[in-house]
Amino acid sequence: MTDEQHVPDDAPANDATAQVDDQQEAVEEAPPFDVHTMPGGARSAIEAILMVVDQPVTAYEIATALELPEAEVVEAIEDLEREYAAQHRGFALRCINEGWRVYSRPDYAPAVEKFLLDGQQAKLTQASLETLAVIAYRQPISRSRISAVRGVNVDGVVRTLLTRGLIVEIGSDGEQGALLYGTTPYFLQRLGLSSLDELPALAPYLPDADVVDELIAQGHG
Known part of the structure; x- marks a missing residue:
């Protein structure tokens, strides 16, 4: 005589199927958003945003979008601006009405002016x-x-x-x-x-x- 697993008559027939579906859904669910896993981390992601905005954005707006502490965003922005200055980049980060945006650096105004006046016809x-x-x-x-x-x-x-x-x-x-x-x-x-x-x-x-x-x-x- 062989042992058999007893299944109660009133047990739902689709319990096993439901468990399998739940497991598959858990596996297929997209991983939570984490900007730190991107190449260059949060700092590079913040830089990418500042490069494309056409109006100044606040650190709070960036922090909310990227799910980051506002203090981390402010630190990254200030670090980027120090790096730009040290490398003599042609652009700088400026804060206007608490919003940040990339602008051409005033040191290179003569070059920009010459391009605008003479180089673009x-x-x-x-x-x-x-x-x-x-x-x-x-x-x-x-x-x-x-x-x-x-x-x-x-x-x-x-x-x-x-x-x-x-x-x-x-x-x-x-x-x-x-x-x-x-x-x-x-x-x-x-x-x-x-x-x-x-x-x-x-x-x-x-x-x-x-x-x-x-x-x-x-x-x-």
């Missing part, structure tokens, strides 16, 4: 010219307001104008913290003007501020 696109006109007549103005006036996203165009040295960040909106843009002396030089007062009277043809606010609200609705 390509004409501006129609989109760039239209965006530049909005900034010139409505400065200081935020990116969202520019987009509302033009009816399209202007992120890429604004970056182009910044690179060309035609506009510059001149502060931030106290209420929303959005960066504000204005034209540069180089812009006036290229137009042969001595001041913004010499611009043609185009402003009356642009939407009033309340109309722009309504357009922005509709865009976020």
